[in-house]
Amino acid sequence: xxxMKDKKILVVGLGMIGASYAKKLxxxxxxxxxxxxxxxxxxxxxxxxxxxxxxIEVTSDYVKRFDIIISALYPKLFIxxxxxxxxxxxxxxxxxxxxxxxxxxxxxIQSFLRKDVELIGAHPxxxxxxxxxxxxxxGIFEGANYLITPTDANTPEAVETARKIGEMLGFKSISVLxxxxxxxxxxxxxxxxxxxxxxLMCCKDSTHLVDYTGDSFRDLTRIANINxxxxxxxxxxxxxxxxxxxxxxxxxFSKLRKAVEDRDVQTxxxxxxxxxxxxxxxxx
Amino acid sequence: xxxMKDKKILVVGLGMIGASYAKKLxxxxxxxxxxxxxxxxxxxxxxxxxxxxxxIEVTSDYVKRFDIIISALYPKLFIxxxxxxxxxxxxxxxxxxxxxxxxxxxxxIQSFLRKDVELIGAHPxxxxxxxxxxxxxxGIFEGANYLITPTDANTPEAVETARKIGEMLGFKSISVLxxxxxxxxxxxxxxxxxxxxxxLMCCKDSTHLVDYTGDSFRDLTRIANINxxxxxxxxxxxxxxxxxxxxxxxxxFSKLRKAVEDRDVQTxxxxxxxxxxxxxxxxx
Numbered sequence: 001x002x003x004m005k006d007k008k009i010l011v012v013g014l015g016m017i018g019a020s021y022a023k024k025l026x027x028x029x030x031x032x033x034x035x036x037x038x039x040x041x042x043x044x045x046x047x048x049x050x051x052x053x054x055x056i057e058v059t060s061d062y063v064k065r066f067d068i069i070i071s072a073l074y075p076k077l078f079i080x081x082x083x084x085x086x087x088x089x090x091x092x093x094x095x096x097x098x099x100x101x102x103x104x105x106x107x108x109i110q111s112f113l114r115k116d117v118e119l120i121g122a123h124p125x126x127x128x129x130x131x132x133x134x135x136x137x138x139g140i141f142e143g144a145n146y147l148i149t150p151t152d153a154n155t156p157e158a159v160e161t162a163r164k165i166g167e168m169l170g171f172k173s174i175s176v177l178x179x180x181x182x183x184x185x186x187x188x189x190x191x192x193x194x195x196x197x198x199x200l201m202c203c204k205d206s207t208h209l210v211d212y213t214g215d216s217f218r219d220l221t222r223i224a225n226i227n228x229x230x231x232x233x234x235x236x237x238x239x240x241x242x243x244x245x246x247x248x249x250x251x252x253f254s255k256l257r258k259a260v261e262d263r264d265v266q267t268x269x270x271x272x273x274x275x276x277x278x279x280x281x282x283x284x
Numbered sequence: 285x286x287x288m289k290d291k292k293i294l295v296v297g298l299g300m301i302g303a304s305y306a307k308k309l310x311x312x313x314x315x316x317x318x319x320x321x322x323x324x325x326x327x328x329x330x331x332x333x334x335x336x337x338x339x340i341e342v343t344s345d346y347v348k349r350f351d352i353i354i355s356a357l358y359p360k361l362f363i364x365x366x367x368x369x370x371x372x373x374x375x376x377x378x379x380x381x382x383x384x385x386x387x388x389x390x391x392x393i394q395s396f397l398r399k400d401v402e403l404i405g406a407h408p409x410x411x412x413x414x415x416x417x418x419x420x421x422x423g424i425f426e427g428a429n430y431l432i433t434p435t436d437a438n439t440p441e442a443v444e445t446a447r448k449i450g451e452m453l454g455f456k457s458i459s460v461l462x463x464x465x466x467x468x469x470x471x472x473x474x475x476x477x478x479x480x481x482x483x484l485m486c487c488k489d490s491t492h493l494v495d496y497t498g499d500s501f502r503d504l505t506r507i508a509n510i511n512x513x514x515x516x517x518x519x520x521x522x523x524x525x526x527x528x529x530x531x532x533x534x535x536x537f538s539k540l541r542k543a544v545e546d547r548d549v550q551t552x553x554x555x556x557x558x559x560x561x562x563x564x565x566x567x568x
Contacts, residue, residue, distance in 0.1 A: 201559035
């Protein structure tokens with residue numbers, strides 16, 4: 001990590017993810033600054049060794065000190081923040097992010113971003129259903145994936161910088177894929193599964209069934225405990241991909257429902273065999 | 285368990301569940317016999333201390349020795365077996381089962397069962413996606429639920445016998461509920477969730493996504509590894525309940541899909557809040 005040693009990093013947004021980033025990067029000996037909307041968060045961060053310095057105001061004097069700016073804001077706020085404050089960025093600064101949708105965020109910002117500054121997208125797949133700086137936990141990256149999503153506007157140096165950040169945070173694996181591949185994958189693996197879990201919990205008041213509940217229902221609904229502020233925003237910012245995956249699932253589910261209705265045991269069996277053979281690939 | 289000590293128990297079907305039952309009951313000092321279609325299974329069971337005696341033939345001489353008969357056959361086969369061999373049962377014998385659907389099995393058998401014999405339904409919620417006597421495991425009952433499903437045809441004594449069996453097997457909790465309540469609950473908690481997991485795996489060949497797969501997708505599809513012989517039979521024998529639960533889920537999922545399509549963030553948020561508050565009841 002030699003080439004990073006003299007870089008100063010600014011983390012914008014000191015929620016659970018932002019604070020965990022800041023603390024972990026600081027443990028590597030880097031100078032880390034922080035911006036938060038609340039003074040109490042800055043105070044907490046300074047007292048707990050999360051940042052070296054912090055500010056609730058976004059000033060040119062403060063922001064221009066940093067070589068790398070990491071946004072840990074919700075996607076819409078991130079776009080607004082860059083629009084409002086990019087004139088303060090140091091020339092040559094590298095900007096990266098933590099948002100769970102890529103195309104709509106990256107292409108939008110890159111369309112108005114200063115030409116002497118570079119945005120490289122990244123997605124730490126390490127969310128938890130907790131929020132706020134008090135929930136920070138530098139251990140959450142250990143078993144998780146870090147995805148870097150360069151566009152045509154990016155240089156190899158920026159990809160390398162994002163990779164170094166992922167390595168310092170301690171992610172298990174680091175992958176590079178296009179924003180389009182990312183958004184399709186995340187719509188299927190994450191957004192669709194959350195929609196399914198939520199729909200299942202909305203079916204009926206099932207609390208009287210708690211005593212009978214085995215592992216299958218618990219497994220399927222674990223992610224039904226979901227942040228109602230962030231997820232609708234993520235859904236909207238990846239809307240067409242999510243709709244495509246939801247339609248795909250609805251089609252398969254309807255096929256199975258119809259087979260049950262028609263007593264078409266052959267079709268049911270075929271779906272079970274396909275399902276079982278594919279699922280084996282995911283065993284670990 | 286005093287009153288059980290002198291009872292002889294016959295287990296019909298020595299697959300994973302039947303053999304685990306037999307071995308565990310024998311550990312309590314009971315005399316346990318076994319019936320299997322294959323001599324190799326009987327031999328294995330005798331060699332491994334699963335049963336005291338066994339037979340591949342169903343004869344009056346053998347069957348009439350037993351006070352309690354436990355079927356660990358698939359549901360349809362169970363019905364046929366009772367139809368074919370009930371004339372061999374000892375008068376006053378108690379018959380119980382292990383099938384995962386209740387109404388269609390119990391009411392059918394009770395409609396033709398000899399009047400001097402009693403069938404009390406039971407469902408050990410302790411399946412594994414493995415089969416055969418070699419997979420037996422007397423530890424699988426420990427954390428699991430045992431459900432007793434009496435009908436109007438049952439006596440309190442038979443319920444008590446089923447309860448004693450559940451206790452000896454070591455189940456964590458034992459509940460009594462009607463076959464109708466059982467089938468609705470199992471359609472929602474177990475059959476619907478399996479249908480969802482299977483549909484999700486059938487959506488697309490997702491094996492290239494293995495590297496990116498976080499816990500949510502793994503959690504939702506763990507039960508997509510499913511026995512294609514038994515489950516279609518269970519679906520068919522609980523068809524109308526399952527269809528009702530599938531329709532319920534489809535309605536909620538469509539509502540969420542439409543909200544995403546219409547950019548109706550308010551509805552999405554309401555579903556997420558409801559889902560989160562209900563899921564909290566299932567945390568443990």
